[in-house]
Amino acid sequence: MNQETPDTTLGLSNVNHLERLYDGWFLDYAxxxxxxxxxxxxxxxxxxxxxxxxxxxxxxxxxxxxxxxxxxxxxxxxxxxxxxxxxxxxxxxxxxxxxxxxxxxxxxxxxxxxxxxxxxxxxxxxxxxxxxxxxxxxxxxxxxxxxxxxxxxxxxxxxxxxxxxxxxxxxxxxxxxxxxxxxxxLCEASIACLRGKKFTLYPDFFTGGIIDVTDYNDGQRGGKVKVRAKIEKVDNKTLAIREIPYGTTTVSLIESIVKANDKGKIKIKHVDDNTSQGVEILVHLQPGTDPQVAIDALYAFTDCEKSLSPCTCVIIDKHPKFVGVSDILKLNTEHTVKLLEWELANELKHLEDKWHMTTLEKIFIEKEVYEVIKKAKDREQIIRLVREGLTPYLKRLHRQTVTDEEIGKLIEIPIRRISHYDREKADQLLKELEESIATCKYNQEHIIDYAVNHFKNILKKYGEGKERRTQIAEFGKVNAVHVALANQKLYVNRKEGFVGTGMKKEEYLFDVSEYDDLIVFKADGSFKVVKVSDKDFVGKDIILVEKFNKDDERHIYNVIHQDGKDGYAYIKRFNVGGVTRDKDYYMGKNKPGSKILYMSSNMNGEAEVVEVILKPRPRIKLNFEVDFSEVEVKGRGALGNIVSKYPVKTVKRLRKGVSTLGARVLYFDAPSGIVSTQKKGDCLGEFGENDKLLIIKQDGSARVHTMADPILVGSNIKYLHKYDPAQVFTVLYFEGSNFNYMVKRFNLEGCPMTTEFSVVSDHKDTKLIELFATDDARELMEYQVGREVQKEELDLTEIAEVKGYKALGSKFTAKKIKRVSRISPADPFSDGSGESEGSSEDPSLF
The missing domain is CATH 3.90.199.10 (Topoisomerase II, domain 5)
Structure with a gap:
């Protein structure tokens, strides 16, 4: 009986078969x-x-x-x-x-x-x-x-x-x-690993640039590094990028700059790409653009700064494993040691085989063992007779066995070579082989030292020109709010409760950037923080809209508010601090009928005097003065102190106030290049409202900043201090126009207050060497006189007279200077006084 074969073309058995195939295929493919x-x-x-x-x-x-x-x-x-x-x-x-x-x-x-x-x-x-x-x-x-x-x-x-x-x-x-x-x-780290010492490895890129390795985490998952382009200021209108971040190209970098400019985040005229063997991108700025702000804006809004996330996965024992770069280096170093051991073992075998064969040849020729060949009738007999002739001398060998192959090599030695055999040369060769064998065995016994020398030789032979190209530095994140251009206009509809940049028919307030936060106060005593948007409903009856900075602890609001419809009037002073966006906060307890009776925004904690006028009431004084300076600054949630139990008609300001917060204590955070009141970095001391901040950079450029919080000063700072026009500076510098070392002494009376200037000449080859802000300005000079090096200690204050900052200075020697070393201690950032002079003038708002 014939059995029917089931049709499995579209049947279940075929589906199962395909399923098994796909299961296996995917795993094989992966x-x-x-x-x-x-x-x-x-x-x-x-x-x-x-x-x-x-x-x-x-x-x-x-x-x-x-x-x-x-x-x-x-x-x-x-x-x-x-x-x-x-x-x-x-x-x-x-x-x-x-x-x-x-x-x-x-x-x-x-x-x-x-x-x-x-x-x-x-x-x-x-x-x-x-x-x-x-x-x-x-x-x-x-x-x-x-x-x-x-x-x-x-x-x-x-x-x-x-x-x-x-x-x-x-x-x-x-x-x-x-x-x-x-x-x-890597060579140095391998040597340290072999010696059991600690080592640390950080990335280095052929593109150069700057890298922040704070969170590198040994290259493992979860770590990251920030890389930056090196941006130099050519002049006040031009920036040059000569090293780019790893993972970018000049084309992609320029595209990101142009894109940021099109969106209004930065202001540039045009970009030139002169890259050939080396990178050169010239960024031409719009007139009036601060170069330092432009540099930080490039880091904030373009590919001039990128974040890279390493993930170190390698194949170990035919399995993928996630390890750190330190572990990889240890594995590589151990593997190198094994390879060197393997090479030494092979080399030793070759040397011993050569010594063995050379010794056999010496015996074969010197003892005339080859004479037995004449008696032999065939090859087998030749091999047997030669073996018998060598037997008495086998004790001389390290390996006291002779193979047929080795005898075959002996009997194939030409007669000419036998007749011209040089015993001394053979002995010398054997001696050299024995020395090489001894050296090889010594290296096997001291394999770690041998491996160390291996890496030292690599470093010496191939390490020239392979110095680190990427500078390691710590740099903070550029806050986009600090460098973003205020390129949008903000409007408000106070009655209906809308704010935004797209309401062009409403009341104009001020210019903002897309990165700004806004704080909005309403008549019912509520307030909230929102992001800048095209149009946002924040609540009806808006009384105040401002830019908001949660870190500004000196921004104080003075308020008199009524808590509830028939409630008391309270006075309070508060700093908003950290908040949640789009969440309503309240002056009081959010009772129905609450309202703000008086409010002022004070950027530096000023406290005015106001007059409170009550609604008419028998036997009650209807007006009285209130001094906000007598009210303690508390948190935003505090209810405040009672001003009056009776209904208030109105509140008027009588006199402007002064700050009650005292002088600012400023700090310089070098990684981010920001001076602020945030307690981060080096303390610069106390600054009053009328004080100014002087910065001098390593290239000799300088600027006087009026008081603000924060102040963006950038990197490569040589001197950072409270500005004193009478302060005398002493500078040693190399003048590029005449190729001489110059000394100048100057003060900064009459220097620009709003623009950048230079304390040395603007020649491209001019270089600032030392700057002294005290009367102690001593340098150790080393002169090259023929083959002799002469040393001299100089007091630079005796070389030049005090003049204006534009003066060229005095040339002090015709000798060839080899090296200069500072003797005087470095100038501190802070003057250490901790005091600032008072002022009777109103503090300037910023």
Missing amino acids: SYVILDRAVPYFEDGLKPVQRRILHSMFENHDGRYQKVATIVGRTMAYHPHGDASIGDALVGLGQKNLLIDTQGNWGNPYTGDRAAAPRYIEGRLTPFAVDVVFNPETTEWIPSYDGRSEEPVTLPVKFPLLLAQGVDGIAVGLSTSILPHNFRE
């Missing part, structure tokens, strides 16, 4: 992508395509350049993918300037320009790659994908290549992002 495409192995730090490229280049390495098209074609014998992926990986390796010596247009990593076609460019392995990356004897091999040849499992790299080059890869379910590190620092 494993393949992780292990064989995206994630590097810790041993050599390479992805498979990179490893195959280098292997094919080494197979054909003869010291000459090879066309990239040829390299790609040869690599395809090992790599089961197209030529495009191989070519891109090859160009990426070449642009890192470590393993491949390039010739031709390999693209520009600064601009993002692509490389020329593979047939037009060439490359070869660098001496470093040949020396450190390859050794067939210490390489584990596997068949290639088609079985026609062998390829390395990993290359025997004796250097932490993974950390030097960095890598990015996206696999199935995970990714890796390892930032590049400095070549020299």
Whole structure:
């Protein structure tokens, strides 16, 4: 009986079969992508395509350049993918300037320009790659994908290549992002690791720039670094960017600058890109733009500052693992030690085999063992007779056995070589071999010292020109509110309770930026904080709208309010402090009928005198004065002190007040370049409302700032102090126009109060060396006189007279100056007085 075969074309059995296939295929695919495409192995730090490229280049390495098209074609014998992926990986390796010596247009990593076609460019392995990356004897091999040849499992790299080059890869379910590190620092860290000492590694980028590694977290998940471009002020109208953040190109950076300008976040005229071998982007500013504010705006609104999130995932024992860069360096160092041990073992075997064969040859010739060959009839008899002739002398050998292969080599020695045998030369060779064997054994016994010397040799041989390019610094986050342009107009409809930038038919208040917060007070005694928007309902009967800064502790509101319809009148002074946006807060207890009777906003805690006028009432005084200076400043939630139990008709201000908060204590936060009352950074002392702040930068530029909170002063600060026009400064500087060292003494009477100026000449080669703000201005000068170095201690106050800040100064020597060293102690930021002079004038509001 014939059984019918079920039709499974669309049946359940076929579905189950497909399901099993997909289950297995996905796991196979995920494993393949992780292990064989995206994630590097810790041993050599390479992805498979990179490893195959280098292997094919080494197979054909003869010291000459090879066309990239040829390299790609040869690599395809090992790599089961197209030529495009191989070519891109090859160009990426070449642009890192470590393993491949390039010739031709390999693209520009600064601009993002692509490389020329593979047939037009060439490359070869660098001496470093040949020396450190390859050794067939210490390489584990596997068949290639088609079985026609062998390829390395990993290359025997004796250097932490993974950390030097960095890598990015996206696999199935995970990714890796390892930032590049400095070549020299990696060698030094490996040496420290071998010696059991602590070490710390931070990224270093070929693009240079500045990096904040505060949250680097050893490169592990959850960490981050902030990178910045280096922006220099060429003049008051031009900024120059000569180093860009890692991960950007000049094209993308310029696009972000133009985009920020189009949105009104920064003001620039135009941008010039002069990048070639090095980066040069010139940013031309609009007239009246403060260069320091423009620099910080570039960091806040463009790609001049970026945040990078490392995620260190590598293949260890054929499994992906997340480890820190310190652990990777330790693994690389241990792996290097194992490779060196393997190399020493191979070298020792080669040396011992050569010593063994050289000794056999010496016995064979000197003892005339070769004479037995005449008696032999065939090869087997020759080998037997030679073995018998060597037997009496085997005790001289380290390995007292002789193979047929070794005897075969002896009997094939030409007669000419036997007749010209040089015993002294043979003895010298044996002596050298014995010394090499002893050295090799010594290195095996002292493998750690040998490994240390290995890294020292790498550092000495290949470390020149590989100094750190990325400056490590701590810089705070630029607050967008401080640098954003107020390029939008704010309007209000007080009665209906709307504020926004799109209500152009309503009452205009002031200009704002999109980053500003607003605080809105209403007649019923409630207030809230909102973001600037096109149109926002905040509540009817608005009485006051202001920009809000939660960190401004000196902004005090003076209020007299009525708590409830028939409630008492209360007086209070308060600072708002931290709040939740879009949440209503209240002067009192939010009783129905509550209202504000009087209110003033005081940027520096001023306290005025007002007159309270009561509604007519028998036997009650209807008006009296109230001095806000007698009221203590409390929190925003405080009800306040009772002013009157009786209904108040109105409140009028009689006299302006002065601040009750005392002088400001200012602090300089160097990472963010901000002077403020926030207790962060170096204390500058107390400042009154009429005091000014003087800054002098390392390039000699200076500026006098009127009192504000905060004050954006930037970086590279040489001197930061309360401004005193009579203060005498002493400056030692190199004058670029005449190539002389000059000394000048000056005060700042008549200097600009609103614009930047310079205390040295504006020549491009002029350099400020030392600045003294006290009468102690001593320098140790070292002069080069012929081959002799002469030293002299100078009091600079005796060299030049006190003149205006524009004076050129005095040349004090014709000798060639080799070095100058400051003897006088550095000038402190604060004068230490802790006092500020009072003023009878009204404090200026800001």
